[in-house]
Amino acid sequence: MNASEPTHDASQTTFEALSEIGLTINTIQDPDVLLEKVLAIAMETLEAERGFVLLTARDRPEGFEVKSSRNVTEEQLGALVRISTSVVHEVLHTGEPILVFEALKDERYRETESIVVQQIQSIACVPLRIKNRQIGAIYLDSLTKRGRFTRASLPFLHAFANQAAIALENARLYQTLREENRRLRSEVQRLHGFDEIIGQSRPMREVFETITRVLDTDATVLIEGESGTGKELAARAIHYNGERKNKPFVAVFCGSLPDDLLESELFGHKRGAFTGAVSDKRGLFEVADGGTIFLDEVGDLSPRMQTVLLRVLQSGEIKRVGDTQIRRVDVRVLSATNKSLKELIESGDFREDLYYRLNTLTITMPPLRLRRNDIPLLAHHFLDKYARGKRDYIKGFAPEALELLQSYAWPGNVRELENTIERAVVLARGTFIRREDLRLPEPIAADPFEPGLTLKEIEQRAVLQTLKAHEGNISETARVLGVSRRWLHYKLKEWESPDR
Ligand SMILES: Nc1ncnc2c1ncn2[C@@H]1O[C@H](COP(=O)(O)OP(=O)(O)OP(=O)(O)O)[C@@H](O)[C@H]1O
Ligand SMILES: [Mg+2]
DSSP: OOOOOOOOHHHHHHHHHHHHHHHHHOOOOHHHHHHHHHHHHHHHHOSSEEEEEEEOOTTTTSSSSEEEEEEEOHHHHHHHHHHHHHHHHHHHHHHOOOEETTTTOOOOTTTOOOHHHOOOOOEEEEEEEEEEEEEEEEEEEEEEOOTOOTTTTHHHHHHHHHHHHHHHHHHHHHHHHHHHHHHHHHHHHHHHHHHHOOOOOOOHHHHHHHHHHHHTEEEEEEESTTSSHHHHHHHHHHHHHTTTTTOEEEEEEOOSSSSSHHHHHHEEEEEEEEEOOSSSOOOOHTTTTTTTEEEEEEGGGGEEEEEEEEHHHSSEEEEBOOOHHHEEEEEEEEEESSHHHHHHHTTTOOOHHHHHHHHHHEEOOOOGGGGGHHHHHHHHHHHHHHHHHOTTTTOEOOEEEEHHHHHHTTTTTTHHHHHHHHHHHOOSSSHHHEEGGGOOOOOOOTTTTTTTTOOOHHHHHHHHHHHHHHTTTTHEEEEEEOOOHHHHHHHHHHHSSSTT
16 A cells, blocks of 8 residues: 555544434435435545445346446446446455555556546545445545545544445335335225224224125114224224215214203204303204214213113104204214223113114224234334324334334223324434333233132232232223223222131
């Protein structure tokens, strides 16, 4: 090598270039655009006049493919690639960068006629490496200055090429993930046609099947399921894929409203019917005429409202509060509950005849913990939803994060998963969402299935651990365990009593 190679302190530009490539990693998803940017930064930092980036390609005779070049015309590029092939091959082979300070004088290349022809004064060629695999190289040269690239540039070139390689690999990975996601989604869509509802697991396929069966009927459908399992989503799918899709879908929340208010909401009122009724008002049943009404949390209806609703369902007629006129409405009724209506009937809190009216068919939305193989699909769906356009640099989930997502119990089901991903997108700092970005409690460590335990002991452990995990909340615990609250109270009493 030339002994009198020049050195200069380039630490400032070096640092800037490195942080610029850092930013690039976080903002560019398209591998081709990324390559162009990488080349531009390298050329600018090292004041190279020409350059190209190449990626290894087994199917090419040269073993690589030029992906992006600067200041080289199409015709020049062919010649340049030919004459640089030996340099590139050496770099790809050894994984070490090559600097040729004065191409004309360097012993290895002095004889290379083509270099003389091209009048290349100095060359820098650095490998792009992921772990120990060469994925390509950056080639830079100068026609005007001997010793343009110096040994002092090597540390920078190393660091830069490493960063660039990682960025590139991420961009490719992201592209693959996105294509994979798109493919899975279109597959799912092809299977059931309800593209809002994500899921491929067996219980979800059963849901899709039932939805398909009830689409073009006017059957009332009761949608059961824990909170956050997608009951409203299912109701909308039934409406928007059925014959009534061009008429309104009206959702009514039946919990928490006092009877009088709910009644006037549902059926409307006549002016002067009560204080504040300053004009005639249509109720939601009228608004939904021709379409669908969705009675959410129908288990919360008071006995009186249950009776009123039953009458409406039987007759197909409504009367506004304070009015005498009877109006016919053509409305399909869907309803949802996260309580067991059967239990409410048993305890005398829900009318059995209303139950049968509402429930020509039942759809049970499975809790997320019973369809864990849908979790990666859902997680990527929500990542796409919350990161796209704002935090595009987040490309996916770290393997440990995905593992935790799949092992967590999800008492709040898909809604909780959605909120978790939305928050993680905000917290994530890098390309992948990490385990700690999820802010989920670690799984309960103790194994309830230690050998030597009786079934009774296993039952007790399962109950007590779940209870602890939910801070003593009986309803939550009952829901997570899939048992009734009454059963749970009974068990807790039993274990409390001294004679057990
Ligand atoms: N299978 C699914 N695919 C995609 N998103 C889903 C799915 N299930 C639920 N979600 C999303 O989770 C959230 C909760 O869903 P939804 O409101 O339908 O649940 P719910 O069963 O009605 O809950 P609640 O009982 O609390 O009212 C929504 O943002 C919904 O878009
Ligand atoms: Mg709901």
